[in-house]
Amino acid sequence: MNSPFILINFKTYREGTGYGADRIARAASAVMEDTGVTIGIAPPYTDLRKMARHFSIPIFAQHIDGVGAGGFTGHTPAYMMKLEGATGSLINHSERRLTLADIEASLTAAEAEGLTSIICTNNIRTTAAAAALGPDYVAIEPPELIGSGISVAQADPEIIAGSVKAALKQNNQVKVLAGAGIQSGDCVRISLDLGCSGVLLASSVVKAEDPEAVLLDLVSKI
Numbered sequence: 001m002n003s004p005f006i007l008i009n010f011k012t013y014r015e016g017t018g019y020g021a022d023r024i025a026r027a028a029s030a031v032m033e034d035t036g037v038t039i040g041i042a043p044p045y046t047d048l049r050k051m052a053r054h055f056s057i058p059i060f061a062q063h064i065d066g067v068g069a070g071g072f073t074g075h076t077p078a079y080m081m082k083l084e085g086a087t088g089s090l091i092n093h094s095e096r097r098l099t100l101a102d103i104e105a106s107l108t109a110a111e112a113e114g115l116t117s118i119i120c121t122n123n124i125r126t127t128a129a130a131a132a133l134g135p136d137y138v139a140i141e142p143p144e145l146i147g148s149g150i151s152v153a154q155a156d157p158e159i160i161a162g163s164v165k166a167a168l169k170q171n172n173q174v175k176v177l178a179g180a181g182i183q184s185g186d187c188v189r190i191s192l193d194l195g196c197s198g199v200l201l202a203s204s205v206v207k208a209e210d211p212e213a214v215l216l217d218l219v220s221k222i
């Protein structure tokens, strides 16, 4: 994935499903085309295939399980997400926490399918542990700031800087994303200046009246 990378997680917001998902993906696609900044989306599974068919932007699953084909009722194997058109996956989002063994299994499954992997973490120590597993990205998102409207870049730049340092100490290939409350070009600029390769965000774009305007602001200081 080219840096900087902006990834929009639709979660299960109503604004990010069905027609809403189309609307955000269209905005992401237009801003990526106009500015050259890589903008990916993580839609709900139910919209993933449609998004992958219609938009030439990176498409991420919000979670994958480290199981294969077979008797795994209710699971979302990496191979299925790949078949649906995903190019990558979040793993261990704060709203979809996994055990260490599960994180490793999901990462192995992502690697086997050639999916770009992003392990989400909640503090500097877990960022170091996640980086040691060898994913493509780690994404530091302090849970208390997620969905709060308060930007990690402004409220807690130390956790971003500390995570970048800890991650690179474990693995000098890993890239770091900052997330939680990211909402403006300033947030993106601060994250990049602290050593990140991009940002992971949700509500500021998904719940926006005009997602394209927010995206244009987000890329404005790159």
Ligand SMILES: O=C(CO)COP(=O)(O)O
Pocket (backbone or CB within 6 Å): 009, 093, 141, 145, 146, 147, 148, 149, 179, 180, 181, 182, 200, 201, 202, 203, 204
């Ligand atoms: O959890 C997040 C992205 O995965 C962050 O969510 P917000 O951007 O809504 O704080």
